[in-house]
Amino acid sequence: MDYQNFFKTALDDLRSQGNYRVFANLERHCGAFPNATARGMETADVTIWCSNDYLGMGQHPSVLAAMHEAIDRCGAGAGGTRNISGTTHDHVLLEAELADLHGKEDALLFTSGYVSNWAALGTLGSRIPDCVILSDALNHASMIEGIRHSRAERLVWKHNDLVDLEAKLAALPLERPKLIAFESVYSMDGDIAPIREICDLADKYNAMTYLDEVHAVGLYGPRGGGIAEREGLMDRITVIEGTLGKAFGVVGGYISASTELCDFVRSFASGFIFTTALPPAVAAGAAASIRHLKNSNAEREMHQAKVAEVREKLSAVGIPHADNPSHIIPVMVGDPHKCKFISDKLLEEFGIYIQPINYPTVPKGTERLRITPSPVHSANDIDRLVGALEDLWGQCQLARMPLAAQ
16 A cells, blocks of 8 residues: 555545634733734734634633743742653642632542543443443544544434434433533533533433533633533533633643542543643642632623624624524534635734634534634724624625625
């Protein structure tokens, strides 16, 4: 086999389909988010409009101060896995903050949100005898991979479809172990799961619940505990999984649950046991971010205001965007080549960075620009964004929203 030709052909196919991904070489400006420098053949100042650092906490003075202090106190790395010298006092403090955030007995840290889903779902599904996992059709790749890794029986239910979920639950023996895995905010469409009704079905059919809140923690609820906190449902969820790499502004993932469940995953999950722990400075920064957002609603309120302003101005010029109740604004293009063209031109001509979202992240024909406003985008930033999109929409001869839908 000609291995190099195989790789090249596969990449050429991606390019021909408009789905080849090019990374922007960005250098964020400390204390000036969402501003950055794009580096390449030339350098240019850009405004980032697709970051998952939703609240700009990666630049917050309290987070930076905590990380600097931890580096001065502890040095750079953790020194090993959590089992072998890698558990530091900062990890212990962060897990306590996370357990408190979600009203749970305990929490367990992982190196990323992807790893936390893969390890937790993989361990629960493989270790609970005869467990069946009922997975929402639009669950994140990390959840899907964790479920596959578990080799447990998997039943995929139609996205947010309670009738389909109940039909699948009802077809299983009541005594059989079951785990319903779903997300609160779905990151590509921005829709929100009917958590209360899913919990009702879990109670009725003797199932555990596993809720991925990665796109909600920090952003919703009176203390930033997510959609489940906002709806007063955290106590009804068996496992709440979250990330430190989005609204909290650093990196890492976690689960929060009962002491026994967290200890079970800690004791059996290879994705936890055999990987080096997060640096103490990261744990300290995350703890500072969580503490701040537990006590401050200012960021959340400003965030929602900016989201509403962007939506209103996009509608005013007829730029089609998916209607949803969350902070994620999918601007629908529907063509991979035009989606990439608009993304490229936004960066090259307008100094605006929005990564195109193409297949396989979203189905073919639903290509989009995923816009994520933050509290620190200015009114001028918003006007520049909407004006640039209006210009490029005309260049690409794309359909606009009908006046009746605005």
